[in-house]
Amino acid sequence: MTEKLYSADTLARNPSIVAERQRGNGASVVVIGSGIAGLTAAYRLHQAGLRVTVLEAADTVGGRMGDRRSGEIAFNSGARLVYPFGRAFNRLIADLALGDALIPLRKLSARCVTSRGDHLIELMPTARSLLTPGLPMGERLALIAHAMRMRGQRGRVDPDWAISALDVDPAADQLTLADYIRGEIGPHALASLVEPVFRSTRSFNPETLSSLFYRTTVPHLVGEDTVHTLRGGMGLVCHTLAGQLEVRTGARAVSVEHRCEADVVRVAVTLADGATLEADHVVCAVEGSLAGALIRTPQGAEREMLAAVRYNALGVVHYGFAQPLPALMQFASRDLPSRISTFQQMPAAPASGRPLTQLYCQLTPEAVEEAQQRGCTDDIDTLIRAELRARIPDFDRHVVAVVNQWIPRKLPLFAPGYGERLRAFWRWQEDPARASGRPVVYCGDWTSQALLTGACASGERAAAIVLERVASQAKRTIS
Ligand SMILES: Cc1cc2nc3c(=O)[nH]c(=O)nc-3n(C[C@H](O)[C@H](O)[C@H](O)COP(=O)(O)OP(=O)(O)OC[C@H]3O[C@@H](n4cnc5c(N)ncnc54)[C@H](O)[C@@H]3O)c2cc1C
Incomplete structure (x- = not known):
């Protein structure tokens, strides 16, 4: 029996081809991590007719693309803007019919404050x-x-x-x-x-x-000149995806092991509560620096890649302010003796009448290090309050709410040399010779681009690899 060969891209975009090929195969997949990468992979695999279960350690989906609220303060778990150029992301938005939810923001700019004056x-x-x-x-x-x-x-x-x-x-x-x-x-x-x-x-x-x-x-x-945000919040896409999938929140995976029985390789995912899930394939979509702890016996390019992933951390302080302040976006030049790299004043969106203004204060990379060294990552407000008092008259009198947001893994660091290693990793991951070998495929921004659009693209590509493997296994079974 001859079978037409399709590229991974074609398979990802035409789930019906794979569904046709693997009818009766009933392959199962566990996706670990419900950020945009994991949910995109899960959605594409579900579309192709595979049995997909998504595990998420947190109590809500979305990872670094979500919305949070603490009292009267609403803020993002991570991403705030959608750049227009993400091909996989734009495909996803079209498939989910979410185009109307994209809110354009035109000609975004900031005042850059330097020791010599300001510029745009x-x-x-x-x-x-x-x-x-x-x-x-x-x-x-x-x-x-x-x-x-x-x-x-x-x-x-x-x-x-x-x-x-x-x-x-x-x-x-x-x-x-x-x-x-x-x-x-x-x-x-x-x-x-x-x-x-x-x-x-x-x-x-x-x-x-x-x-x-x-x-x-x-x-x-x-x-x-246009970037976007999302009507209803940055979590919209992940919540829409999760609504169409089987997702278990509060389910932390602690290990992934391969089991070979009668020439069939399966994967067992053990959860923190001791439960185990078996599947034919696993998509590991957790932050790269956490993946290493899950995989029992990483090999070759996989081991080297997992050992190389690093993230930067970030601290943001959000203040609710009882006074109206004009909208403002400032970046600080490195020559300023400031611990705040991004300072934003924006109208608040409280459930009740106060606060009127919300302040967004993002620490400089140096202040992030300082917070780590001093051990005050839960209380970073203490590092910047003096600076804000000097900047805004009667600061303390008007502050009605404070949220300290510490993000231990903000973005993967594409340090010099990382790209070559990543290219080798993808070759290893996509090597057809591995199709019958270790059934774990990785995705996430650390494998693509440090943006939500890159994370989404990696999820689509991970799904294509799984579909190729399913198709090639089905082919072997048929022949
Ligand atoms: C502050 C900040 C601002 C940003 N701004 C932008 C922006 O404006 N535009 C943009 O495009 N990008 C931005 N980014 C980057 C973007 O948010 C990320 O690149 C993208 O969301 C990463 O998605 P991901 O699916 O790869 O990872 P994540 O969203 O981190 O998803 C990984 C998921 O795995 C879960 N997990 C981890 N371990 C386990 C486990 N053992 N078991 C089960 N689940 C587990 C985590 O809880 C998480 O939900 C920003 C990021 C941050 C932090």
Whole structure:
């Protein structure tokens, strides 16, 4: 019997092909982790007719893409913005008919406060960047050439996959973002434009990252002016997905083991309460630095990858303020002696009449380290209150609520060298020779791009791998 061969992408987009192939196979999958990566994988596998169970350690789904509330303060568990370029995410939104829930935010910008004065920083850069004070003429010209080069690379790099930059420049992974910008444009552009954005939105210093993230996303941002948020909150997509799936919250997986019985490999997932679930396949969609503790005997590229994953931490303090304050978004330049990298004043959305304003104060990478060293990660308000008193008259009198939000794993660190390792990891993960071997497939932002759109793409790709394996197992059974 000859069977038509399909690519993983085709299989992911055409669940009916797989359903047709594996009719009677009844393959089962356990997905560990209900962030956008895990739920996307689960949804695509469920669509293809597999039996899917999602396990989530927390008491709610969504991971770092969700909404939280503490008293009168509403805030995000992580992501606040949806960038327009995520292909897998846009496919998902279309499939779930959630297009109307995307709220466009046009021309987002912040005031960047420096020791020499303020200037405007646009999230999606336009020609206005050329007006940035202090940029020498040579850097202004280099900035124009750089923007054109970036724009020209749009068709060659995929914003969902940081490692796609390696196809354009194999050295991109070894170069830090700081060195790349210094070489491409100059030191002033690094200090005034790039560094404040990376510290304030990503909480990374550019000397700790490779150039991969920048070189895959910026080509898709130049010339654009719109990002989105979601009506009803960032948790909407994950809740919609979970509503169509079997999801067990409060179910922490503690180990994943392979069992080989009569030539059939199955996976056993043990939960913290001692219960065990068996499945034909497991998708491991937890934060990368937690995955290593789950997998009993990682091998080769898997072991190296799991050992290499690092995240940065983040502290945010949210204040409810009884006084109306004008809307404001500020980034702090690194030369300021401030512990706050992003400061935002916005109208509050209380259930009752107070507070009127909500303040969002995100710590600098250095203040995050300080909080860890001092052991005050549950009380980071103490680190920044003096600064806020100096900034806002009668600060203490108007504060009616405080929420300290500590995020131990904010974003995976694509440090120099990480991209090469990740590329090897995907080759290992997609190697057809492994189809009958170890039935665990990994996904998450640490395997793709440190954005929700990248996480979603990785979930789609993980599902495609499982579907390929199911199809190839079905083929072996038939022949
Ligand atoms: C503060 C912050 C701001 C961000 N801003 C943006 C933004 O504006 N735009 C953007 O695109 N991206 C942003 N991101 C990044 C984005 O949120 C993440 O890249 C994305 O949500 C990661 O999804 P994920 O599914 O890979 O991981 P996660 O969402 O972390 O999901 C992993 C899940 O696994 C669960 N889990 C862990 N261990 C176990 C276990 N043993 N058993 C069962 N379950 C387990 C966790 O509870 C979690 O729910 C931001 C992130 C943060 C933290």
